């Protein structure tokens with residue numbers, strides 16, 4: 001929690017000023033019943049209307065002042081809370097952007113999203129509440145007790161008797177209720193996950209007629225949420241009625257004892273009336289303090305989750321002084337690379353000892369092309385993840401241009417690449433904007449890239465709003481208004497647009513028809529001669545003319561060479577070829 005204070009510190013002066021205003025407002029609130037008592041007991045008996053009016057005006061000024069000061073202080077508190085959390089969210093977002101693939105896997109994406117959203121919201125609530133109630137409630141509690149004691153020491157005993165009862169009730173109920181809220185939050189998270197899966201996978205669910213199954217799954221989860229919320233709500237619901245019982249019981253006692261004391265001349269009516277007000281104010285302050293504790297305990301858990309990410313040590317450090325690849329003019333080299341994905345945070349199972357890729361060893365020269373083929377899950381994408389240094393390898397070395405990938409800064413390294421991953425993102429932007437991707441490319445370059453990617457033809461047929469160029473056509477979120485093949489071509493154009501040193505296409509021509517696929521390969525050969533290309537493909541026809549072909553199976557390379565060599569030496573490759581030639 002102490003880390004939060006480093007975020008609050010820059011607003012220290014503003015907060016101090018807000019606290020002072022709040023203190024003034026609270027003192028005015030506290031003064032009101034006292035002035036009322038004074039008017040009833042001392043001023044009214046004088047039967048002088050001007051004094052009554054004078055004190056009445058003072059009361060009015062006090063209540064207006066209290067209102068204004070409290071409103072100003074609350075507004076300042078909201079601003080400080082908003083600014084604090086804005087900085088926190090900004091830093092968290094930046095940190096998440098910098099996390100390595102292994103670290104993202106460790107936390108998991110949904111958990112990072114909830115740290116960015118609900119956890120920062122809890123901190124916002126706490127920072128706001130600490131300023132709004134953190135000053136007011138203790139002042140009312142302590143100040144109120146002192147005032148009631150000076151007004152009516154005997155009646156204060158009623159208050160002293162009731163306060164611990166209230167504190168114990170709130171403590172016992174909250175201790176039971178708060179864990180129930182956490183449970184209900186966990187079941188709500190599960191329900192949200194099901195909703196997300198269903199929204200994302202709505203087509204496949206319909207296509208496979210799994211709607212009923214999914215409805216049932218949602219229904220069960222929904223019922224679990226309702227039942228957990230009911231339990232938590234029913235437990236916490238006890239607090240208010242008990243509080244009311246104690247409050248009303250206490251007030252009745254005060255009135256009865258007060259009446260006796262007034263009758264016997266030991267007290268005055270005004271003091272009893274003021275005491276009744278203080279009694280309500282003090283019990284409410286007590287409740288506020290318990291609410292503050294609940295908010296702090298929630299925010300504490302959230303702060304731990306946020307700072308766990310913020311203080312995560314960078315794991316893809318630049319390693320200076322690493323030896324380069326000796327005596328070679330290779331552009332990309334894998335030397336006996338072995339790697340397995342790290343364990344996820346929420347995975348309690350023992351880590352599977354098997355590796356995801358093992359002993360991968362190949363070299364390609366500048367401008368050459370490498371095709372990778374293999375069954376699903378055989379480790380093809382993993383090789384690209386390692387080349388781009390999303391993860392660090394356990395054994396072996398990877399070199400680009402003779403330098404170990406670990407000795408490049410991540411920016412230097414990634415600038416070498418143009419990449420299209422499987423299911424890559426199309427953003428809700430224009431076609432040109434999606435190709436440019438904030439890299440300030442010229443219009444001509446964007447068009448050339450679109451032509452090479454075989455995208456120009458479909459782009460020119462798009463119809464944007466009147467009098468706009470077709471490159472200004474607005475793509476919908478995730479490219480929902482484009483076909484699968486159109487999306488792939490657009491993504492390839494984005495990858496080609498910077499004339500990259502290395503082009504990576506991960507299964508990104510699967511939705512292209514054979515003719516377009518062939519044109520794309522010709523364009524790559526003719527216009528990107530110096531670009532080293534790595535292409536993962538399911539179709540042998542996409543990679544059969546490449547300089548090298550790598551065949552993967554269960555994380556191992558089971559074939560490497562040219563098409564003819566593999567047909568001869570690699571039975572799996574031959575089998576894939578035979579099965580596809582029959583298409």
Ligand SMILES: Nc1ncnc2c1ncn2[C@@H]1O[C@H](COP(=O)(O)OP(=O)(O)OP(=O)(O)O)[C@@H](O)[C@H]1O
Nearest residue numbers: 105341342356374375376377378379380381382383
């Ligand atoms: N982020 C990850 N965390 C843990 N395991 C992973 C991760 N990504 C992939 N794997 C596992 O690593 C293995 C290789 O996956 P990879 O994505 O490289 O396969 P692939 O050959 O590209 O498959 P496909 O053709 O289906 O894309 C699989 O067993 C997969 O379950």
